[in-house]
């Protein structure tokens with residue numbers, strides 16, 4: 427292995443830049459040359475890439491987004507697109523790749539590994555939905571962004587004695603909603619992993635207000651329904667008036683937290699170490715505080731058993 431490539435793909439996540447920096451610097455430390463590929467798989471197909479040196483990844487550890495840009499590339503899903511990408515890898519003398527992205531990006535990388543270009547995946551997504559790793563890059567930063575927003579919403583909710591619905595990201599996973607709800611003291615958390623019980627939600631809101639609660643905060647993961655949809659349900663069912671805040675893409679931006687920067691550095695270095703063994707189809711993760719690599723196919727399995735205890739605790743603490 428002499429020359430490796432690195433790209434970011436799918437939805438961006440805070441910490442991707444710190445991971446790019448770690449990959450580049452660790453690879454150079456190990457005597458490799460590194461090529462940065464722009465715009466994910468689209469840039470690979472189009473040959474948009476350049477050699478990255480030590481200085482080119484300076485001053486990015488603290489920046490959100492990704493210096494290499496990210497994209498969703500429908501063409502790469504096709505055999506033809508994959509062949510174009512392979513031709514580019516050959517033309518540029520790239521022996522292996524580090525892919526920073528989510529499950530979709532991992533699936534794409536398997537195609538390259540199967541064709542003789544070993545790929546190692548770094549989990550970069552705010553959704554925290556990749557099986558095999560306890561945390562994904564960007565989750566902690568997004569979590570803190572959501573908490574900060576909940577705290578602010580709480581101020582105005584208290585002043586006006588209102589019920590607020592906060593819609594957070596999470597396409598199929600409720601981690602962000604659950605963690606932010608627990609940390610932000612939300613009264614109700616609605617996530618895809620737990621069946622919704624409207625009667626119980628209304629009962630909790632009513633008993634809270636009877637006890638003199640000044641406000642209520644409900645977190646809805648976008649994967650279940652939109653905040654507006656949920657507001658309509660409450661209005662129709664119990665004539666409860668609410669205000670809705672959709673946090674949207676602010677959750678994907680911002681300077682990565684210390685935790686995400688450390689994770690990015692550990693993941694980036696580990697990815698290079700694994701690639702140096704010549705093995706592809708491996709995913710990097712953290713399990714019980716240990717940085718590990720594992721068979722990427724595990725990341726495509728169904729979500730691991732959902733831990734109901736945290737959900738239950740949030741109910742017990744925020745009545």
Ligand SMILES: Nc1ncnc2c1ncn2[C@@H]1O[C@H](COP(=O)(O)OP(=O)(O)O)[C@@H](O)[C@H]1O
Nearest residue numbers: 436437498499502503527528529530531533534
């Ligand atoms: N089954 C697949 N085969 C080949 N490429 C894929 C596959 N699934 C996803 N990809 C590639 O990975 C890109 C990112 O996937 P996506 O699911 O949008 O984001 P994420 O990686 O964050 O989950 C897609 O735009 C596509 O180029």
Ligand SMILES: O=P(O)(O)OC[C@H]1O[C@](O)(COP(=O)(O)O)[C@@H](O)[C@@H]1O
Nearest residue numbers: 436437528550551552553595596597
């Ligand atoms: O930016 P887009 O294309 O609107 O995508 C929004 C989706 O991306 C995410 O922010 C992150 O998802 P991925 O990391 O799988 O791309 C989801 O939470 C959200 O549903």
Ligand SMILES: [Mg+2]
Nearest residue numbers: 436528529530
């Ligand atoms: Mg995904």
